[in-house]
Amino acid sequence: MDVAPQETLAHTLRYKLGLTGTKLGCNRGECGACTVLADDVNIYACSTLTHEVKNRAVVTVEGLRAADGTLHPVQAAFIEELSPACGFCTAGQVMSAVALLKANPRPTREEARLAMSGNVCRCGAYDHYLNGVMRASGQLS
Amino acid sequence: MTYMHIGKDFTPPDVEGKVTGAARYAEDFKKDGMVFARLLGSPIPAGRVVSIDASAALAIPGVLGIFTADDLPPAPPPSNPALAKEWVTYIGQPILAVAAESDHLAEEALSKIVVEYQRRPFVVDPLDTLTEGGPDPYPNGNTLIRNAGEAAAGTTASGTDVGRVKWSIDQVAAFRAGREPVGAQFGDEWSYGDVAARFAECSTVIEEPFVTIGQPHHSLESRTGMAYWENGKCYFHGSLQSHTVGHDALSAMLEIDPANLVFINENTGGGFGSKIFPYPMMAVTGRFARKLNRPVQLRITRAEEFYIGSARSGMQGWIKIGLKDDGRVGAVDVAIVNDAGSGGGGSASSSAEHISIMFQPEAMRFRGLAMYTNTTPRGAQRGPGQNEMAAVLAPMIDKAANLAGVDRVAMRRLNAPRMDGKIGARQGGISSSYMPEAIDKAAQMFNWDQKRSLPREISATKVRGIGVGQGFHTAGSNGYDGLIRIAPDGTIYLHTGVGNLGTYSYAGVVRAAAEALQCDWDNCVVVHGHGDLNLPHSTYQGGSNTMFTETRSSHVAALDVIQKLKEIAAAEFGGAADDYSIGGERVFRTSDSSKGMSYGEAAQKAIAMGGKYSGMEYPDDIHRTTVRSVQAMQGTGLIGVAKDTLPRSGAVPGMAIAFCEIELDKETGKFDIVDYTAVAECGTVVHPKGLRQAMNGGGIWGFGMAGFERHVYDPQNGLPANVGLYQSKPPTYLDVPVHMNTAGNDMPDPQSPVGARGIGEPAQGCAVAALMSAIADALDGHLFNRTPVTADMIINHVAQNGFNTGNLKTNTF
Numbered sequence: 001m002d003v004a005p006q007e008t009l010a011h012t013l014r015y016k017l018g019l020t021g022t023k024l025g026c027n028r029g030e031c032g033a034c035t036v037l038a039d040d041v042n043i044y045a046c047s048t049l050t051h052e053v054k055n056r057a058v059v060t061v062e063g064l065r066a067a068d069g070t071l072h073p074v075q076a077a078f079i080e081e082l083s084p085a086c087g088f089c090t091a092g093q094v095m096s097a098v099a100l101l102k103a104n105p106r107p108t109r110e111e112a113r114l115a116m117s118g119n120v121c122r123c124g125a126y127d128h129y130l131n132g133v134m135r136a137s138g139q140l141s
Numbered sequence: 142m143t144y145m146h147i148g149k150d151f152t153p154p155d156v157e158g159k160v161t162g163a164a165r166y167a168e169d170f171k172k173d174g175m176v177f178a179r180l181l182g183s184p185i186p187a188g189r190v191v192s193i194d195a196s197a198a199l200a201i202p203g204v205l206g207i208f209t210a211d212d213l214p215p216a217p218p219p220s221n222p223a224l225a226k227e228w229v230t231y232i233g234q235p236i237l238a239v240a241a242e243s244d245h246l247a248e249e250a251l252s253k254i255v256v257e258y259q260r261r262p263f264v265v266d267p268l269d270t271l272t273e274g275g276p277d278p279y280p281n282g283n284t285l286i287r288n289a290g291e292a293a294a295g296t297t298a299s300g301t302d303v304g305r306v307k308w309s310i311d312q313v314a315a316f317r318a319g320r321e322p323v324g325a326q327f328g329d330e331w332s333y334g335d336v337a338a339r340f341a342e343c344s345t346v347i348e349e350p351f352v353t354i355g356q357p358h359h360s361l362e363s364r365t366g367m368a369y370w371e372n373g374k375c376y377f378h379g380s381l382q383s384h385t386v387g388h389d390a391l392s393a394m395l396e397i398d399p400a401n402l403v404f405i406n407e408n409t410g411g412g413f414g415s416k417i418f419p420y421p422m423m424a425v426t427g428r429f430a431r432k433l434n435r436p437v438q439l440r441i442t443r444a445e446e447f448y449i450g451s452a453r454s455g456m457q458g459w460i461k462i463g464l465k466d467d468g469r470v471g472a473v474d475v476a477i478v479n480d481a482g483s484g485g486g487g488s489a490s491s492s493a494e495h496i497s498i499m500f501q502p503e504a505m506r507f508r509g510l511a512m513y514t515n516t517t518p519r520g521a522q523r524g525p526g527q528n529e530m531a532a533v534l535a536p537m538i539d540k541a542a543n544l545a546g547v548d549r550v551a552m553r554r555l556n557a558p559r560m561d562g563k564i565g566a567r568q569g570g571i572s573s574s575y576m577p578e579a580i581d582k583a584a585q586m587f588n589w590d591q592k593r594s595l596p597r598e599i600s601a602t603k604v605r606g607i608g609v610g611q612g613f614h615t616a617g618s619n620g621y622d623g624l625i626r627i628a629p630d631g632t633i634y635l636h637t638g639v640g641n642l643g644t645y646s647y648a649g650v651v652r653a654a655a656e657a658l659q660c661d662w663d664n665c666v667v668v669h670g671h672g673d674l675n676l677p678h679s680t681y682q683g684g685s686n687t688m689f690t691e692t693r694s695s696h697v698a699a700l701d702v703i704q705k706l707k708e709i710a711a712a713e714f715g716g717a718a719d720d721y722s723i724g725g726e727r728v729f730r731t732s733d734s735s736k737g738m739s740y741g742e743a744a745q746k747a748i749a750m751g752g753k754y755s756g757m758e759y760p761d762d763i764h765r766t767t768v769r770s771v772q773a774m775q776g777t778g779l780i781g782v783a784k785d786t787l788p789r790s791g792a793v794p795g796m797a798i799a800f801c802e803i804e805l806d807k808e809t810g811k812f813d814i815v816d817y818t819a820v821a822e823c824g825t826v827v828h829p830k831g832l833r834q835a836m837n838g839g840g841i842w843g844f845g846m847a848g849f850e851r852h853v854y855d856p857q858n859g860l861p862a863n864v865g866l867y868q869s870k871p872p873t874y875l876d877v878p879v880h881m882n883t884a885g886n887d888m889p890d891p892q893s894p895v896g897a898r899g900i901g902e903p904a905q906g907c908a909v910a911a912l913m914s915a916i917a918d919a920l921d922g923h924l925f926n927r928t929p930v931t932a933d934m935i936i937n938h939v940a941q942n943g944f945n946t947g948n949l950k951t952n953t954f
Contacts, residue, residue: 023410025361027442027443062161082150082156088362094160122361122871
């Protein structure tokens with residue numbers, strides 16, 4: 001794939017690879033809708049040049065399912081808790097939650113709130129996303 | 142009442158797509174040959190376009206053309222034009238669009254276009270243009286005139302015009318200083334009862350000024366459309382919060398027969414009132430595609446969303462409230478000047494309506510005026526009028542209650558609407574109200590009696606505040622169509638023209654049909670989101686309207702299905718339709734259940750019988766959108782279709798009550814919400830998790846209105862200072878409580894077949910009111926008389942720096 005020097009990762013993912021699950025809410029690092037993982041760290045794809053992630057493992061929301069199609073525990077928990085509202089920020093919320101649980105498998109609700117604070121939800125579904133994180137970490141039954 | 146589906150949680154069919162990225166929004170669709178359009182916004186707040194030179198842009202290889210106001214029908218004020226020419230009225234207003242083979246080329250082309258403007262005077266504060274001699278935002282005036290039937294030629298806003306209203310310098314000075322503007326002219330007035338006489342009976346009377354500042358919607362999905370034309374039809378991927386109700390309006394914008402429009406909108410990334418109906422830039426998308434004969438995608442930026450994504454109207458006002466000895470509200474007198482931005486009508490009467498129903502005053506007068514300014518256009522935003530009034534009213538009601546020696550919650554319960562509650566100018570009735578019970582439930586959940594006795598001092602710098610507030614919005618209508626098809630294999634297709642704005646109501650409402658049909662939800666398919674899927678004419682989705690309105694239309698369609706099932710069974714097994722019952726997805730003879738057939742078998746019979754059973758015939762009173770859908774499905778199964786003609790009277794009130802406990806740091810001006818508890822008074826709870834979503838999300842919006850979000854314009858040049866999210870600023874995880882405690886009152890409304898009313902807007906109103914009440918409580922009852930109350934205001938108050946709350950300044954800093 002030919003990637004221009006100034007091309008953002010969000011642009012490459014959405015418009016060259018067709019991975020439209022990664023959303024552009026602001027395109028300037030304010031909202032987190034474009035969050036993806038690079039080597040298990042959550043980053044804003046709108047503010048990352050594609051060349052910066054060369055040779056790094058980039059995972060988008062489309063890449064979370066297991067090989068047999070099983071949803072990632074965060075995705076399953078978000079469904080169970082009806083975490084998304086309009087859903088436009090959801091992919092970013094999912095990716096931040098996945099990154100959090102990789103680094104801290106049993107976060108407190110306060111820790112989860114801090115870890116997710118780079119993801120804006122204009123619908124205000126924060127309580128439901130936090131419930132989803134707690135469920136995915138096995139702390140909510 | 143025991144239900145199969147109502148009141149039970151379920152997994153809406155679209156939620157998995159949202160967590161996997163499979164859910165597609167307008168910008169996610171591509172079409173071969175698609176080109177990208179971008180908008181050029183005005184750099185000046187007021188003036189006109191003298192000339193456009195796009196020659197350098199058009200010379201760039203890959204740039205395909207421009208689209209200007211000359212390509213659109215004329216739209217003189219007060220219309221909000223898709224593209225401006227003669228009447229440029231705010232910074233960021235779209236002037237033209239350019240299309241190119243790539244978005245980068247389109248953006249490069251914009252930088253090459255030279256537009257010559259002629260400037261006009263501008264104004265950003267409504268009271269500045271209201272003052273005699275002050276500048277007008279339009280060449281022909283400063284206010285909206287409603288003159289139904291006399292719309293200016295070419296206007297799209299039927300029955301409106303631009304007029305001019307001026308107050309004397311003394312009247313404006315009095316208003317700014319928080320006094321009644323005696324003798325001033327208003328555009329909208331109503332009253333009931335003998336206001337003066339009732340005030341005379343009041344032992345506690347307060348007078349207060351108030352200011353609320355508009356704020357942008359900032360839906361996270363910025364406005365996007367992708368349109369293309371095939372065989373005379375326009376296929377339009379858009380982002381609306383309603384669906385079929387906007388079909389005719391979008392067809393009109395494109396000047397085509399509605400039958401030649403296919404509108405596709407499965408998911409919408411937020412609307413909050415700004416996407417109820419088609420908005421102006423959609424005309425550019427569709428028409429530019431036709432002009433270029435190429436698929437066109439037009440997506441606006443986050444900053445452009447600030448400019449043309451709509452915004453709430455602000456208020457500057459004065460209110461007088463009288464309480465009788467027992468705490469009852471005897472009289473209210475309120476005057477409001479709305480900031481309508483460069484377009485919009487204000488919502489002052491709705492603000493007054495909030496007071497009239499929430500406190501049931503014995504007499505009341507309202508006067509309102511909507512003033513234009515050279516700021517971003519205003520429109521409906523979550524509880525327009527009611528919620529900003531809830532915000533500023535709550536601390537004032539607290540003050541009056543405290544002066545009268547009545548507990549704040551007890552005072553609200555005493556004045557709350559009962560079943561015989563009245564509303565508004567005409568003092569009409571309501572469908573039902575269990576608001577006193579909701580207040581009791583929420584007070585118990587919050588433990589009000591215990592918390593009100595807690596000490597206010599937490600530490601040397603921190604103080605506690607507890608607050609209470611109410612929200613209201615009319616929450617239902619009637620007269621829309623329901624449509625159901627049972628396929629020969631027994632699958633039940635529940636068609637809805639309701640949009641998917643993120644509340645899952647599109648799925649919740651059709652569960653009323655599943656309930657009536659007594660069928661397994663797993664055997665139902667919700668059909669929505671695509672104009673080619675044969676959708677009925679459904680309600681607009683705004684104003685908490687969907688749940689009441691569309692459970693009714695779903696229900697009547699289900700009743701039509703049931704009647705046809707029974708008639709088909711009677712034709713097969715003898716007897717009359719009334720001799721048959723349904724259950725287990727079968728229709729059978731009540732006296733002998735062996736004589737019956739499955740729904741799928743009945744659908745096969747319906748096809749064979751034809752006529753009304755298979756959609757070959759249909760009711761005369763259904764909307765033409767529904768007619769087209771029925772015609773497209775003729776002969777494919779058992780068709781149930783009906784218009785909602787169920788009885789309805791009075792306003793349908795959506796209401797909510799909230800409590801808030803905060804810890805306020807007097808050194809930083811920041812506060813933490815440590816307890817938020819709210820109860821919805823919205824009839825039967827249809828979808829418990831969905832209700833919590835609505836209540837919690839509305840709560841977040843309330844916190845934003847109370848503490849953070851506002852327009853800020855530089856009065857020197859009309860420039861907005863906060864076009865981004867981090868400036869505007871919607872609350873984040875860190876601005877809201879770590880837990881939210883919300884519930885429903887769950888008492889049925891008699892005018893809904895499943896007892897449901899809506900709740901979207903009151904969810905915000907109660908939260909902003911409760912938080913404003915808590916802030917005032919933490920500061921010994923101090924009134925800021927405005928929203929938002931920002932940290933700097935709190936610090937200045939604590940430091941006794943004399944923050945000027947009496948000067949009704951809005952939009953500016």
